[in-house]
Amino acid sequence: MVNLDINKDTDALVVIDVQNDFCPGGALAVAGGDQVAPLSNKLMSAFDHVLLTQDWHPADHGSFASSHEDKAPFETVDAPYGAQTLWPDHCVQGTPGAEFHGGLESDRAELVIRKGFRRAIDSYSAFYENDHSTPTGFAGYLRERGFKRLFMTGLATDFCVAYSAIDACKEGFGVFVIEDACRAIDMDGSLAAAWDRMTAAGVERIKSKEILG
Ligand code: VGL
Ligand code: ZN
Secondary structure, eight states: OOOOSOOTTTEEEEEEOOBGGGSTTSTTOOTTGGGHHHHHHHHHTTOSOEEEEEEOBOTTOTTBGGGSTTOOTTOEEEETTEEEEOBOSOOBTTSGGGSBOTTSOGGGEEEEEEEOOSTTOOOOSSSBOTTSOSBOSHHHHHHHHTOOEEEEEEEOIIIIIHHHHHHHHHTTOEEEEEEEEEEOOOOTTHHHHHHHHHHHHTOEEEOTHHHHO
């Protein structure tokens, strides 16, 4: 039995990429993405420590289909680090689409970790860029602060949440993905595949009511 009593000192809530471009009306909208904001706010009340991630791309980022000739969003290219899905332009640094959704209470955040700022590498994970070797510094930060368990909400379940959760397990943290506080892109079965990979890595799949009662 997993202990879901929140430890105020060593547990942290990590809210992944709840940004306008991933919400309805945004450039890479995730169905129901905006619903993650009020539930994440509720969950914040159970934690002493809240950390946010922010997808933060330069305008000519290599993950944008617009940066490649004859490529459309959701096609794939071979990057030096492997296959890279191409996306519509999204979360461009300093634009409204990159801002946190207005319904998210971002004031409690003790850290905002930005990722995807290197033109040549995408970064789904909050820990490592898509080459799986360039660190963001997040693991070191979490360890220095003494966090042991990470509870994750946000967008998108099958990309940034899944990659972050799996890397967090590899880094030795206890990881809980709060399923109903996440929403997925779900292209070509990517959501089911992501849950298979998360479960295999040791991620715990929980519901918000297990924390909120
Ligand atoms: C994300 C695709 C591209 C995410 C970010 O936050 O899940 N997905 N950039
Ligand atoms: Zn992105």
